[in-house]
Amino acid sequence: MTSNPDVLARLRGVGKVFHRGSEDIHVLRDLDLELRRGEFLALMGPSGSGKSTLLNLLGGLDRPSEGEIMVCGENLAALAHHPLAAWRARHIGFVFQLYNLLPTLTAERNVELPLLLTPLSRAERKSHAATALRMVGLAHRARHYPRQMSGGEQQRAGIARAIVADPTLLLCDEPTGDLDRKAGDEILGLLGALNREQGKTIVMVTHDPHASHAASRTIYLNKGQVSAAPPE
């Protein structure tokens, strides 16, 4: 992809337009961005600035209206649906604001979900899920259902699900947005540890300046464009 092996993702001239009836809404405009391997990037900006849209584009959940997105060696705009899904399973781990665990599956089964797409045996999947749960300090909750866990614990399980298949890039959409400060700090601590100790590259969307302090770099989105300084 990129000439520099340290660069994990490169966006060039990316634009995204949503159509609402006859109106065109330009969420992202001519956006350039580079993401280095091992980086923990916080993405901040006001509501509607395009943070989640950018995250979706980086994760291959959506396609740009214009421009080029190279992530983990692939031009995402050029990938058809099936290879794009396979690429996502291989390279991307998602952490959602509302955890998005399946309510009828235990924490262990939720964490196992991405591994269903791999050729691993049931025993191997179980072992990998147990390891991921242990890494997020949730081994004792493996057999619990989401409704039996606190918000912080559910988010830990969500992180375990995101890292269980050892993805190249973790994309976190407001991971502390639904948590109190204490639980939020624990999640930020966990993400920081994954970045430092496991070398995970992380992009985190957040509204919270406190949360952005956990990141190694913070960028701001405003009116669809990136800046290194917060909007005035």
Add this chain to the structure above:
Amino acid sequence: MKYLPLILAGLGRRKLRSFLTLLSVLVAFLLYGYLSAIRAAFNAGVSVAGADRVVTRHKVSIVELLPVSYKARVQGLSGVARVACSTWFGGIYQKPANFFPQIVVDPQDYLNVFPDFILPEKEKRAWLTARASVVVGRTTAERFGWKVGDRVPLQATVWPKKGGGQTWEFDIAGIYDGAKKGTDTTRMLIRYDYFDETRLYAQGYIGWYYIRVADPAGATRVCRSIDAEFANSSAETKTEPEKAFVQGFAEQIGDIGKIMVAILSAVFFTILLVAGNTMAQAVRERREELGVLKALGFTNAQVLALVLAESLFLSGLGGVAGLGLAWIFIAKGDPTHGTLPLFYLPPADVAAGVLFIAALGLATGLPPALQAMRLNVAEALRRN
């Protein structure tokens, strides 16, 4: 199999709703199985009717009698192997609800025409010897607890005895079995000679003839030649293959097959709506979850397959349980306690049931599965 927990998780999201849908599918297939057995019972005579047998009756109606003298003339026609005469006796044993068919026959010829009635040689000899004796099928004998040597009284409804007596008494000389599944073993066979000399009127007349043809391929020609033989006589005949005759006889009380199909169509249409609604709701409520699966790397085809598998699982479990329960109930015996000549779930109907189960699963699962497949993952997650 690794996706099974995910399939069960989808169904377990609304346990009560899934359970009620499962129950309705179960009841539908229980009904299907049971009605199939009843339909098979009504069609039993048709399905076991011999290709080498034709039936000659009065041209006007089955209730009009034919002279017994026709027997020798029919026997003399080309292509005819054996002729046996039959008459409906229509007696009542104890109470009308104890219905079973009683047929007046000429024993030796009847057994020749119906080789699938298996009667032990000793009992056959006893029947041919004692004029007031009868043989009964195994089903009826077991139904009333009869055994060889018992005397059975029947109240006449059609044929009073000379002197006006209504009660006929017959000694059971033998109990016959069917050579194959589907052979009617509910009949009582009464000797014609004893019947004819004892009845009050209509001596020398019988109900209809069974004719065994020498070559089944020539059955149509034999039918034509018999009817031609008695054309322009006082008792013209109508001859047809046994299958058509039995079917016409059964249809006197209505086309059971069509009635069953109408009932089952209504049942399945209702189930289609119930199960279809369940699946559609299940997918609508799980947009975010399906979006998460796609975000994790599940392809559109995999999401479609998952939703379809849920639907097939629901209809499969309910349908197989329903058919299984029907089989158990049917094995316990027919609801009339022996009036039906046979009562079983035909394998062809089981196979059709399995196809219906699959069709139900596909029909109810495909629309929501396609909806799930087309779900835009970014939009599904944006709802949060």
